[in-house]
Amino acid sequence: MDYQPQLVVVKVGSNVLTQEDGSPDRQRMASLVKQIVFLKEKGIQVVLVSSGAVAFARNNIKIEEKTESVVRKQILASVGQIDIVQSYKELFQQEGHQIAQIVVTPQDFLSRRHYLNIKECLLGLLNHNIIPIINENDAVAVTELMFTDNDELASMTAAMIDADTLILLTNVDGIYSGNPNDPDAKLIERVGRRSSGMERYIASSKSTFGRGGMGSKMKMAKKAAYLGIHVYIANGNRDDVLADFYNHQLKATYFEPHSSKANPKKWVAHSDNYTKGEVIINEGAKEALHAEDAASLLPVGVVGIIGNFSKGDIIRIKNESGERLGIGKAEYGSKKALQQMGLSNQKPIIHYNYLYLFKYHTL
Numbered sequence: 001m002d003y004q005p006q007l008v009v010v011k012v013g014s015n016v017l018t019q020e021d022g023s024p025d026r027q028r029m030a031s032l033v034k035q036i037v038f039l040k041e042k043g044i045q046v047v048l049v050s051s052g053a054v055a056f057a058r059n060n061i062k063i064e065e066k067t068e069s070v071v072r073k074q075i076l077a078s079v080g081q082i083d084i085v086q087s088y089k090e091l092f093q094q095e096g097h098q099i100a101q102i103v104v105t106p107q108d109f110l111s112r113r114h115y116l117n118i119k120e121c122l123l124g125l126l127n128h129n130i131i132p133i134i135n136e137n138d139a140v141a142v143t144e145l146m147f148t149d150n151d152e153l154a155s156m157t158a159a160m161i162d163a164d165t166l167i168l169l170t171n172v173d174g175i176y177s178g179n180p181n182d183p184d185a186k187l188i189e190r191v192g193r194r195s196s197g198m199e200r201y202i203a204s205s206k207s208t209f210g211r212g213g214m215g216s217k218m219k220m221a222k223k224a225a226y227l228g229i230h231v232y233i234a235n236g237n238r239d240d241v242l243a244d245f246y247n248h249q250l251k252a253t254y255f256e257p258h259s260s261k262a263n264p265k266k267w268v269a270h271s272d273n274y275t276k277g278e279v280i281i282n283e284g285a286k287e288a289l290h291a292e293d294a295a296s297l298l299p300v301g302v303v304g305i306i307g308n309f310s311k312g313d314i315i316r317i318k319n320e321s322g323e324r325l326g327i328g329k330a331e332y333g334s335k336k337a338l339q340q341m342g343l344s345n346q347k348p349i350i351h352y353n354y355l356y357l358f359k360y361h362t363l
Contacts, residue, residue, distance in 0.1 A: 003230065005246075007045045007126075008165040010036065011154035015171040016236035017052035017084075024056045026087060028237065032169075033091040035242035036131065040097065042246060045126045047161065048133045049154040050088070053080035081135070088133055098130045103137040109156065110274045112312070115267050119160045126161075152270075155220035159227050159266035166224050167245060168217050169236030174253030175214060191222070191255045221255045227269060228260030262353055264329075269356040271314045272327055277307025277334055278316040279349060286319050289326070289357060296348035297328065297355065299340040309334045317350070317357075329354035 012032060019025045036046050054073060057080030063072050085101050092099050102121065109115050125132045136153055151168055158166040178185035214233075221231040234241050234252035244250040261269075281289075285301025297317065309315055310333045317325045328350030330337070340346045 003164065005044055005165045005230070007047075007161065007163045008039065008167060009047045009049060009154055009158040009161075009163045010167045010242065011049040011150055011169060012051060012236055013150070013168075013170045014051040014055055016169050017050070018055040022055060022058050024052065024084075024087070029087060030091050031239060032236065032242070033088065033095060035240065037092070037095040037097055038243055039246060040131070044246070046131060047122060047126070047157060047163070048088075048131060049150055049157060050084065050133055050135055051150045053077050053084050053135065056080035056083040056087070085133065092131060100125050100130050100132050102132055102134045104134065104153070105137050106273055109267075109270065112264075112267060115160065122157070122161050149216055151216050151220045155224045156270040158224055158229050159270060160263075162260075162263060162266075163229060165230045165232070166221070167232045167234060167242070168221065169234055169241065170214075170217065171235065171237055172214075173235045173238075173251050174233045175218065187251065188253050191225075191253060193225070193256050193258055221253075223269060225255040225257045226261075227266050228257050230257050231255035264353050265356060268314065268327060268329055268354050274314050275316045275327060276313040277305070277309035277330075278318055279337070280304030280306070280318050280320060281325070282320065286325060289317075289355070290359065294352045296352045297350040298344075298348055299337070299346040300342060300344045302337070302341045302349060305334050305337050305341060307334060315350070324358060326355060326357035326359075328356065 010032075016032075017025055017029055036048065039046050054076040057076040057078075060083070061076065061079050063075060067075075081103070085099075089099055102118070104118065108118060122132050122134070134153070134157055136150060154166060154168065157163075172180045173187050175188045175191075176182075176185040177188060217233050221233060224231050232245065232250060232252040232254050234245070234250055238244070238251070241250065245252075279297070280303050281297065281301045282303050285297065288295045288301065289297060303320060307315075309330055311330055313330050313333075314327055315330050316327055319325060331347060331349055331351055331354075337349055340349075
């Protein structure tokens with residue numbers, strides 16, 4: 001670690017807070033709380049993104065067999081959220097610290113204004129020395145309305161509050177060159193800015209109690225690293241994982257960050273689920289966007305407009321063969337975009353500051 005962390009987002013997975021029988025691992029939770037307090041006392045601000053609500057309710061409530069799976073999950077999440085936050089509250093109070101709970105859905109990030117409201121709330125809590133615990137509102141978020149998993153929420157939160165570090169805690173030390181249980185598999189300790197082909201190391205299996213697998217963690221880690229955030233995938237079941245992070249002794253997979261990006265670009269990078277339309281671009285425009293020098297998307301390279309969108313909406317960028325290249329905020333609506341399509345010397349349809357290209361988080 002060649003920097004001094006100041007604002008850290010810690011994501012704790014369900015597989016860290018849950019024992020093999022599905023019951024909550026309150027001892028592990030207590031250990032992580034003490035370590036977060038340790039970071040706080042070293043002058044580091046911490047935001048906690050915690051999974052585990054469903055696991056906390058699983059052994060406390062009987063649900064009829066015929067209950068639909070989505071409703072079952074909503075019930076478990078609603079009941080478990082109370083228990084898990086109450087447990088965190090008691091543990092942090094014992095250490096002399098206060099917490100606050102924020103539950104969100106992807107729709108809360110849809111508008112730039114709402115996004116900034118959440119950011120201001122989180123920073124306000126931190127400024128008053130209160131530890132925010134943020135989680136998806138699983139009781140109302142179902143299917144297409146859900147985050148991919150809490151790795152996505154953690155990555156989005158880190159970008160939103162301009163955190164310098166994101167720590168994704170799971171039940172292995174990081175990404176391995178093979179199955180983590182294989183003695184010949186080696187831990188990949190560093191993923192550089194230009195590393196590629198990492199998908200060959202990712203197993204498709206998911207954890208027993210969580211939604212996300214290692215592929216999701218890799219994708220979100222690479223996205224956060226592109227936005228300028230130091231990212232670690234580490235083992236939350238190690239006794240001193242956060243203390244080891246502070247002491248530069250963390251055994252983990254580290255993602256080297258690119259240069260820090262402006263906050264509007266960070267918002268756009270996490271807006272893929274909220275697009276309102278598409279622009280189709282030619283090969284010349286694609287090459288311009290992928291060049292080393294920063295470039296906005298100009299109408300001269302646009303060959304098609306799909307959908308009805310307004311100024312300020314998030315729109316997709318595709319090439320003529322249908323490949324998804326990126327997303328951005330429309331500088332004007334689809335009607336004007338159609339009029340200016342293919343014309344030179346026009347204002348950008350997507351300014352570079354509000355443009356995110358998918359090449360930065362491919363595996």
